Every structure is written in C-alpha cells, then in structure tokens.
Amino acid sequence: MSRASTKEPLIHITRRSTIAPWKGIVIRIAAIVVAFLLCSMLAYFLIGAKPADFLINFFQGLFGINRMSANIRLWMLAKDTAILLLIALALTPAFRMKFWNIGAEGQVLISALAAAAVTYYFGDKLAKSEWLLLLLMLAASITAGIIWAVIPAIFKALWNSNETLFTLMMNYVATYFVAFCLVKWTPDSSSVLGILDHGHLPTLGNDYILILIFTLITTVFMFVYLNYSKPGYEISVVGESTRTARYIGINVKKVIIRTMILTGTICGLTGFLLVAALDHSVTATSVGGLGFTAIIVAWLAKFNPFVMILTSLLLAALNQGAGQITSSFSVSTALPDVMIGIILFFVIGCEFFIRYSIHFRKKAHTSVVQEKGDES
Amino acid sequence: MDQFTAPALMLRGISKSFGSIKANSNVDLELRHGEILALLGENGSGKTTLMNMVAGIYYPDDGQIFIDGEEVVISSPKDAFKYKIGMIHQHFKLIDLFSAAENIVLGVKDGTRYNIREVNERVRQIADRYGFIIDPTQKIHEMSVSQKQTVEILKVLYRGADILILDEPTAVLTPQETSKLFEVLRKMKADGKSIIIITHKLHEVLAISDRVAVLRKGEHIATVNTAESTESSLTEMMVGKKVTLNIDRAIPENIRRRLVVSSLSGKNEDGMQILDNVSFTAFGGEILGIAGIAGSGQRELLEAIAGIYVPEAGEILYADPGRDGDNDGNGSSDSDLIDLRKKTPMQIRELGVRLSFVPEDRLGMGLVGSMDITDNVMLRSYRNGPFSLLDRNQPRQLAQDIVNDLGVVTPNLQTPVRRLSGGNVQKVLVGREIASAPSLLMAAYPVRGLDINSSYAIYNLLNEQKANGVAVIFVGEDLDVLLALSDRLLVLNSGRVSGILDARQTTKEEVGFLMTKSHDAPDDGSDKKDGGERQ
Structure with a gap:
C-alpha cells in the first residue's frame, strides 16, 4: 500500500460564512500594529531612526508636543478628516450603485473654481451684503459640481459608456480649466490668485467648526438617505442588478442621473467650503488628491457613512503623522508616502483573513490516515 | 488485493x-x-x-x-x-x-x-x-x-x-x-x-x-x-421519510379568458428571431404549461408579457377580472382588453393589471441577493406611502407571514437571501409574487434546483392559485411534471408555437417530437391541436 498521504497539501484556505465582530476588530487592529512595526523597522534601516523615536514623532504629529500645539494639531486633524469624509460621502451613493466615479477630485475642484469665480467677479459689488455673496457662491459651486458629475452619468445612462475613464478624464479637464482661469485672472499671468477679500464664512469661535457641522449633517443625511429612503433603496437595487431593477420597473437611467446629481451637490458643497471657509483662494492643486484618497475611505468603510468617520480619521491621521516624520527627520516626502502605502496595504490586506480562514494540516492527522490505510 | x-x-x-x-x-x-x-x-x-x-x-x-x-x-x-x-x-x-x-x-x-x-x-x-x-x-x-x-x-x-x-x-x-x-x-x-x-x-x-x-x-x-x-x-x-409523489390536478372550473397573445414576434439582442408569430390564450382557473428545449423563446415570451422585453409586433391583451360582468366564460368583452405591449412594468401595474412573475433567474432578476428578506419582499411595494422615506413595517409583517406560511428556513428576517438555500430563496420569491393577489401568475422553471419537498410545495401553491381563479402560466423543463400539473400544454419550438395540447391526453413522446421537429418538415396538421383549445 502506498504512503501517498504525505503528498497532502499543507495549507487549506476556506471561506468563512460569518465572523464574530470582535475577531474582525482584533484582526484589523493587529494589521495596523504590524504595519507600524514594519514601518519603524524600515525607517531604521533607511534613515537610521530609532523605532521608538519614529513612533513618538509620528504620534507627536497627531497630538502635538504640548497643550497648545495639541489644540492646533487636533483641530487640523478634525478639519482634514471632515473634508475627506465629505468627499467620501459624495462618492458613496454612486459606489453603492456600482457607478465607479473616480472624478471627485475634478468635481470638487471645479466647484471651488466656481465659488472663487463668483468672489472674483462680484466680490466688490456685493461687499455690503456678504450673505448674498455667500449664497451665490454656494449656488455656483453646487451647479458646477452637478454639471461635472452629471455629464458622465448621462453618457453612462444613455450609451453605457465607461464611467471610470470618463470621470478620470474630467479631472484633467477641471485641472487645466482652473489653470486657464488663473492665468486670465492674474494681471501678470503669475497664476497666483492670492487671498480673496470677500466671501468668507463666519468662524463661530473656531475656523473649522462650521465645516464640522456641515459634515456631520451630511453624514447623518447620507446614512438616512441610503438606508431609509425610497431613492436610496433604488440605488441598492440598481447596484446589485439592473435586471432586477428593470423587472420591478425602476427606471435605471433616472436613478443613475439622480444619484450623480446628489454626488455633484455634495462635491459642490465641499468645493464651496474649501474656498469660503479655508483657502479663500483656488489653485490647480486645491483638492490635493483628496478626491482619490476619499475612494479608499469609502471602500474601507464598505460604504457605511458612520464607519467612514473612522476610516477618514485613519487616513487623515496617517497623513498628518507622516508629515511630522518628514520634518523631524528631514527626509523627503517619499518616505511618509511609502509608510502610508504599507499601512494601507496591511489594512486592506487583512480583509483576506476576515473573509477566509486558514487551516494548517495537523501532523497527527497524516498518521491517522496512514493507520486507517493499513487496516484496509 | x-x-x-x-x-x-x-x-x-x-x-x-x-x-x-x-x-x-x-x-x-x-x-x-x-x-x-x-x-x-x-x-x-x-x-x-x-x-x-x-x-x-x-x-x-x-x-x-x-x-x-x-x-x-x-x-x-x-x-x-x-x-x-x-x-x-x-x-x-x-x-x-x-x-x-x-x-x-x-x-x-x-x-x-x-x-x-x-x-x-x-x-x-x-x-x-x-x-x-x-x-x-x-x-x-x-x-x-x-x-x-x-x-x-x-x-x-x-x-x-x-x-x-x-x-x-x-x-x-x-x-x-x-x-x-x-x-x-x-x-x-x-x-x-x-x-x-x-x-x-x-x-x-x-x-x-x-x-x-x-x-x-x-x-x-x-x-x-x-x-x-x-x-x-x-x-x-x-x-428520509415517506413522500407521496402525486400532483393533484383538479378539473378547471369557471374558467375565464384572462390573457390573449396574438401574433407576437420579436428578435433578441443578437438579432435572432426569438419569438415568431406566437398566439395563445390563457384562462383564469387553469394552468397553461409551456414546454420547449432551452432557449426556444420561453424567457422572451414571459418577459414580453411582464413588460421587460418589448417585442416588435403583435398584441398582448389582458382582460381585467374586475370587469367580468357576463358569465359566458369569456370574461370581459373585447373593448375592455388592455394592450400590454410596449408598456413598462410600472405602467402595467398602474393600469391595475395584477400580474405576478417568478422569473427563471431568481437572484439575478427576481430578488436582490445581498438584501434581506424584508427588503426583498418590499421590491413590489416599496413605493407605497406618501413620503420619500421607506415604510418597512408592513413588508416586515408580510415577510414574517411568508416565512411562517411557506416554511422558509432562515436564521431571521435580516439574513441576506443569497445565504438561503435554493428552495428557500424560491419560497421567498413565490411568496412575494403570490402575496400581491395576482390574477395572472407566470412562473419560469420554478422548481429548478429544488429538492422534492420544496418542489411539491411549489406545485401546491400553483394549484392553489389555479383554484382561486388565477391564470397560471408555468414554464417547465421536466416533461413528467409539465404533463402532471398543466391543464393545457403549449409547446414552443425555435420561437414558434408548434402545438397546444390537452395535457391530460397527450404523451411525453408527442411533446418531445413537437419540441424538436424541424420547421421545414411537412405540416401534418399537428399544429394547434383542437383538443387543447378551449372556447
């Protein structure tokens, strides 16, 4: 009788049907811890930073070194989180519909440009009624955001064009359109617009409070919209199966366009806040890649608006902590980018262990099989 | 050894x-x-x-x-x-x-x-x-x-x-x-x-x-x-236990004309003639079986009636049972017929046509796999209510009723239907379609992949609907079942009706012949057997 059982594969991977919530959390935390350890080791070998120093600097980046800087750092973190979260919320309804909009960058940027344009052209004329100017800016931003978002939606709905490529290309159009406007607006063609004098939102004690309020309202609204409203229900049906949607009589084209109008509206709001509450200006890099980072935020949270608070916080914190590393160790910004990449890789990669469980073939097992083989 | x-x-x-x-x-x-x-x-x-x-x-x-x-x-x-x-x-x-x-x-x-x-x-x-x-x-x-x-x-x-x-x-x-x-x-x-x-x-x-x-x-x-x-x-x-393998087939009573399909023709996405001059009448109170080898136009025929697929020519006329005034067996007069062709599923429902459809592709068309039972039950009725917020109370009650009445095995109502076994998925789908009190019920391969107990549960549900005066159209693949369950049997062959038979009289061999015979063969008069057509 042959001893064939020694050829058995060592590792078995099986799909989990369910997983206890605490296990999922433990796996995710473990992944982040391992990623941090790996990053500090990498920093040690590349720039000679002691792992402890490395970690301390990272967290100083988040929480500051004393009370005053902590105050500033935490407000910065909250602001970055909020803007990232807003853009992710804009993407979410489309993503639930499996409409892969990677054009939030351009949709926000063109909205920011619209707000800036209103201030540029009407700022002085409406200097006495600031609130009217702000309303005009908001209206212009949202209109611009909707236009940018709905063009690919119309093409998708009517001719089933690929929305991913389309929205990506719209980003470039937005970027160069901003560059064009800046050249036109600056007398010496320096393309530096500088701080606009008018159209500033009131600060309410802190520069960022208004942004947080807008973001919170949008988060709750989006949660209710997606889970408890009729249009949100239609989004889920269309996302899962357009055949089911047609079977039940949902107008798929209408749902696609309506959803992208919503995306454009929130992108518009974000662009408005960027100009009226934060930058008071616009450049071709005003959004700074947040439109792409927001895609990761939405995906990591599996499109749940409340979980997105956590994932946008994670990404904003990574950016801020990594920034501190750059200045403390005076290294190029490439290293923090590598770090963020490693951490995201682990955070996303650990989903594998949440979906699948891995069994190692026990050594004892092989001998049992052999004994049984001997009997027969 | x-x-x-x-x-x-x-x-x-x-x-x-x-x-x-x-x-x-x-x-x-x-x-x-x-x-x-x-x-x-x-x-x-x-x-x-x-x-x-x-x-x-x-x-x-x-x-x-x-x-x-x-x-x-x-x-x-x-x-x-x-x-x-x-x-x-x-x-x-x-x-x-x-x-x-x-x-x-x-x-x-x-x-x-x-x-x-x-x-x-x-x-x-x-x-x-x-x-x-x-x-x-x-x-x-x-x-x-x-x-x-x-x-x-x-x-x-x-x-x-x-x-x-x-x-x-x-x-x-x-x-x-x-x-x-x-x-x-x-x-x-x-x-x-x-x-x-x-x-x-x-x-x-x-x-x-x-x-x-x-x-x-x-x-x-x-x-x-x-x-x-x-x-x-x-x-x-x-x-694991004794099962009786008999399908009760009651003699249809009080039948009324419910659906008149005439000269329906259409092409599929590839431009092939998938429906070719299809005509038949379905009556309330009987089960009309549809037999044919896979891809003979069964899917397009049902989807055309349901408003999902728009055929190029022909008529799909629906007789509203609410207007059945006379008792001549024909239901309403011709002027009361509603043409369903070129209407969307939404328009069909708004016309008051109580049409239910159990499609062949359960999770790809009839249900949404990632949604739970309540949300799936809600598919037909989620628009009810004046506000744009969903009302899940009634659907939840209905879902609970379906689970209890049809014996759906599920951990709870929040389980995504994709996780249920094939038989339970089908019970949820059929339960929802029957819950809207249809006057016309179409079911495509409703027992495909189901075990014996679930299959007989579905046959019984179809028979119950027939007894309630519903016009049932049943597309099947197992000829033994088609012959045991149907009152009349329509055979589709490459998009054409190659015969409408009395299911109590015909044989498997005759149906098999009609399913596969070439159109070019000389017409021996077996098309449209009179035995099956009721007037």
Missing part, C-alpha cells in the same frame, strides 16, 4: 466541509468495473462535491481514495486524468469559437505533434465505436446543447478515461436525446468502462443503472441493486 477483483474506484471515509457546512461526511462508495452506478440525492446532498473530489477539483478534508485497490492522492484534474478518471460537468467547459476536435484535444500533452487531421480521425473513431453522431470540425457555437454534451463526453474518452462521471447529464436533454445518451452509456459499459451518473430523476435511475448509491445531507445512506428498488423505496432513502 488483486487488481481485477478490486473495485474500479473505492472511497473510504471521505469528508469535506466548506466553513461550517459539512458537504460530505464519512462517505464510503464503491464503483465496480463495467457497471453503471447512479449517485442519487437531493440538491445539496453532496453528490457533486463528492465527485469533484474524485475529479481533482476539490481535495478531501479526510478519507482515502482507491483506484483498482491502490490508494491514490488526487489533488488536481491532471492527477484524475492520470488515473483515467474523467468527469463531464453540468456546466460545459468548452470554447465556443473552437471546433469540436480542437476543444477535445485542448490541454492534452501526449508528446506528439499537434495534427488536427489525426485528431479529427481519432475523434471520429471513438464516436463510431460508441454510436455518437458528431462532426469533429463543427464549431461549438453552432451546436445544440446535446451536441455540446457529446463533445464533453468525447473529451474524456479521448484522454483514455476508464471511469466516467456524468453530473446530471439529462437535465438539459429532451426525452429522445436522453434515450440516445443512455444507449451510448450502455455501449460504453459493454466496452468495460465504469460509469457514475449523478441525477435526481428516479425513472432515469431505474432505466439506466445497475446499482444506486443514495446520499442524504452529505452522508452515504446505502448502495442498493437497481433491480430490487422502486421509485418509492429510493425516494424514501433520499428524503
């Missing part, structure tokens, strides 16, 4: 789990040389999983496999071929643009140079030996389902398989094709091949096999000699 007295294939203590689900536990099985063994069991009893382990697709968690008395390890399909095991899967794995011979030789590494003429010749020889009729140079996409199956069988024979495993080979075949396949299988058996045939059709088991191995819930119940078995003894082993 002597190689010649040892069984061709022997399984000992085979177990396999997927997560927490035990697909097979401790299964023993024996296939003798030169016999046909039927592997019988309900859906989900682990037949295919077990055979996939023999074919090298899965690897067992535990247990041993012996070929001719020698223990072997089969960890890939390549290993399986090494031991001369060939499996013909239920879903064909062929390349459409290749010819039969090209598909057959694909992946064969015998060290010789590739020469398609020699391959063609060898394929012809093998085909002749067992009585297959095939042209090795014909492309797969030009073939019928049964021809494709022939290619799959030749593929494993070409590789020199001595043990053949066929996974539900008759599911896609007409009665005539099935008996041809059985002839071939008998010839192979006479040639010394050992054959396992997976099926859940009892009469086929009795017709073809020497012995029957019965699986239930992943366990091997018994292997018995076919000659000593009956349909009811096998069912009892398969289900």
